[in-house]
Amino acid sequence: METWSLSLRQRKLLHIMQNQPSFLTSSQLARQLNVSPRTIRNDIAEINKNLEPFHTRIVSEKSKGYFFHSENPDILRQLGHMDNAFFTREERVRYLTFTLCLSDIPLNLYDLEEEIFVSHTTLEHDLNDLREKYVLSPPYISLIQVKDELSFEENERKRRSILNRLFHEDWNYNSKGNAYYGSVFLDEKILDTVSLTISHYLNLYSIRLEDPNRVMLDLAVVIMYLRVRQGHLIEDIQRDIADTPAWQATKDIMEALEKQLDIAFPKCEVTEIYTKIAGARLMDARQLNFSTIGHYFDYQTIHMANAYIQRIHKYFDLDFSADEDFYITLLQYIRYFQMPEHIFNIQENINLTRQRLTVEYEIAWLFQDIAIEYLGRTADSSELLYLALCISGAMEYLNQNIPERKIRAIICCHLNLPAMWALKRKLLGAFGCYMDVIELLPVNEKDSYDFTNIDLILSTTRKNIPVPDGSTVLFISPFLNDQDHRNIENYINLRHTQSLYLSDQTSPERLFKEAVWHENVENIDKIILLKLLAGDVANTQEERDKLFETISRREKILSYAYHPGIAFVYALKPEGDPRLSVATMEHRILWNGIKIRTVIMAAIPTDQAILLFYLLEKIYQKDVPEDRIKNLRTKEEIYQYITNERK
Template identity: 50%
Template sequence: MDKLNLSLRQRKLLHMMQEQTTYITGNELAKQLGVSPRTIRSDIVEINQNILPYHAKILSARSKGYLYTAENPEIIQQLNQIDTAFFTKEDRIRYLAFRLCLTDEHLNLFDLEDEMFISHTTLEHDLHSLKMKYVLSEPYIKLEQKRNFLTFEENEQKRRSVLNRLFHEDWNYNHNWNTYYGYTFLNKDVLDYIMDEVPLHLDKYGISMEDPSLVSLNLAAAIMYHRVLSGHQLPPASPVLRPDTPASLASNSLADALEGQFHCSFSREERDDLYQRIASGHLPDVSDITPLNISQHFGPVTIQLAKAYIDRIQDVFHLDFSEDEDFYITLLSYIQFIQAPTHILNTQGNQDLEKRILNVEFEIAYLFQDLAQQYLGYYLNQNELLYLAHCISGAVEFLFEIHPETKMKTVIFCHMNMPAAWALKRKILGAFDKYLNVTALLPVNDKNIYDFQNTDLILSTVRKSITNFPGIDTIQISPFLAPDDYLLLSEYINEQRIEHLCAASDITLGHLLEHAFWHEKESFTDRFTIIETMAEDFLQNNLTDTSYLSDILRWESIATNATGPGILFLHSLIPAKETRLSITTLDHRIMWNSYKIRIIIMGAFRPDDATLVFRLLHIFYNDKLDIDTLRMLKTKKEIIDFFKAYE
């Protein structure tokens, strides 16, 4: 079958459009893919040129966005998969990883250059990226290079782990195959049989698994079969302890079924590997877990770590999650999950965008790191922190639910007749009851006689001024609460949530900028030099110690703060004697996590000002920032003037 001549980014864009059932704007697509709207427009032109011969097209409508249409969607889905392509760096890294995993010989660098039609320099860059992905992070497989030859270490477990990731990381959960790539060395019929067979054995022994863990198990079983068939068994090892009886029974039952179907034999080591995958992904039944019986379901280390983390959040950010039993049990389950030898997380999507959306929750999640090192012996990686941040976001929502006193006292002024005004109030409460306490529903003409003394927010259906009473915000909405009104209110409420979480600190951004350490129009090109130079501002003034710099570097190595263009905010909550910023502007922008950065801001904070970080994150990583203007700023005056509008 023919294939579409598209880059990986364009294939991802096409896949996103295939999953949409309504129009989606170019700005939203650009945000998801981390590119500009102009790039989206040009990519869609190229995609349409490729798919039009197959009676498919991405439609464009002014003020609506884009919508995918096709006479036969399955044809385009199949065409969007490739087996071997070198259009992008991602394609080449994938090809290199497969070649290194599946060969027993050393690969010749010059042969690889010829195979992929690339230069020696490009290959060196690709190998560096491959090392970052598989050598310096899980599964930490060694890449051995001697002169012009290279190979992965002879570690069958690690090679299989790489192969599993290659298939799993772009898995299409709607259609049970990889979204962008073909089956390569796997046999489709074998994988289809395994995907049908595995759930039967799990269900037989009452085992439930999350989708990512189940997909990884299916792939592991298929990879196991093909590797054993080619003479690559797991090496002899000590028997694995099997405390999870249902997982033990299910793994043996599955192995027996596969042996019968494929007329082969799996060693004890292969069966132990299946057991560990099933046991690691085995979801606990939380329906009967309560704070009174948690010791029957979780180990002492997990319980101690969860309690220490909840206490740490309260000590640092003054947020009390101790009353949220559901969060506590979910946290315990997650901590137990990440301790499993094989725990699988779905890492699809734009993680930089995810971190920007969850920047406050990610900050709270990062408090877990020192405790993880203390109790578990290692730090969490970015994916593990992101899922912890999701967990925190649910706990933050519950805080507002159990503290109704934090609701904003809201008055609605509507110029429509009573039935329409009443319906408007109901719609507002239906969407925002957790945050708004509607104290009055009034006709607009009552604005002159109403006492606004206990009012935080006014929602008005007219443009005219309602009151000049200090401390009250006014938002104009339509009398029918249109979709744009929901978005406007959501953004406003999010702003107020941040302010509520930052209540402990009254320091303004203007004050911090005015009294910061400044390095203007610097010519730095090395990220470490920038970090070290800025940290020296705090060290030389005895505001922090060397642990501050270590924490900044650790954070950047695990989960960089560079999640968008223009500006970067580096910080640590290692206690400082004074809350100060250090600010560097660059004469020429520097690439940082694939983003062009002009302004780097580093913060040190007194313990009493820790929540100020939430406000600064919200300001510096706000989608409403004028990035086109921001990326041109180089002086203290320009930056101070720019941020006056965002305080």
């Protein structure tokens, strides 16, 4: 079969296109892959050259973007897999990790350099990335180097965990198998046999798993089978068997596979698979409510959930305690969080998710101190993402079910009554949970109407409307187009954030006016820059060091650089006044794969923590073109951007 030589980025781009049901623009694709639209266009041209023999291409349509079309997707899936490509560091690190996991003897560094065609220095950089990913992070495997030889510690459980991760991280849920790499180690026939057997017995015992954890289970059994056949057994650990259906299902699965695959599994291996099924099993939500949680969750899980909800209320004055559905979901999240066998899977660009959930991520971050107190560890980026998604659902419930938070709106329209009424119905259909339309107003009455106590005026003409302070005018189409939807959504998000903020607290505008400014900073290291800004917002050297330590600790888990153009760096402090420092770069710096020109640092007292929400909304305005944010250079431009009222 023919093959191709696409880079990993191009294979990722192709995978994104294959799994999109609609058109995507070059700008949207560029944001997902952290490159420029021009790079996307060049990559698509290269991809189409490779696709030509297979009657497949990425189609371009003016004003719409790109769309994937293939007459034979099965051949394309096979071609998309590569196991021995070393175009990027990501591919090399994967290959090194995979080889170290499977090797029974130490690997020679010079042999590795020749094998993956890199210099000694490049190999050292690759190994540093490997250490960051697997040695300094779970499963914390030891990388042993003796002179010129390298090996992983002889811990079979950790090696299997890494092998599983190498395959499931980029799993193709629209098909089967890894989206970018082939199955040199895995036998697809064995995988099919294992998957069918597991499905049968999980259904028989009414055990349900989330898709990522089901993939993890299938891979764990296949990896176990292959490693046991090679004589590699895990260390026997005494485990409690508390979930009888999960234990019975595990025994039946393993007995069936022993017959089908002609192998005998030691009891320690059977128990290991049981822990994965029991740890990932979905609970029956129909049985869970405020009065039954004590029967299904342990004391620690309930206490962690209660402590977290109280912490949210203390810092951000948000009360989620009456939301039973959220509470049950939070308990399940914390239960899974405590189980190392459970997987929280991320496949899209996490920076794009953070741009959509800026406030929710800050609420999720409050969980870190609770995780440390009860479990001695912090949540990683994927665990925080899923908690932020939980919070987004809770925020939605809060916004929909508190009457005082509903927006009072008026439609000011130049068309006849039937058109005004139809526009009202469309608005309520889309946003009725968040707003009440108080009146339909002809444009000719705008100067005489009393807009007191009206939050939002939606006008179909661009005539000036005299509104009191606190009211906002949005110009919309009489037919409510997609851009109108986005503008109204952005207004609702900002309005909800503003409703949390107390009028007697420091305003963002005042903070920026009184901030310490550094303009046109040249050739400065990121660490030195952060220490400089920390010195501006701290009162003492001790406070500066503590602030920098807090920021550095968070940066390792969840980078502050996730939005093109601006990095907003911040930390809460016990007391004092909020303070701000701003630096603009003469040349953009690369931070977390994103080009940053402006760095803003804030130190915010805990009793004004809600100010953080307002600052996030002001700094990362969702209705402002990215190009404008990227090109902010001066104090005047930034201040004008921050204080710009949304009309």
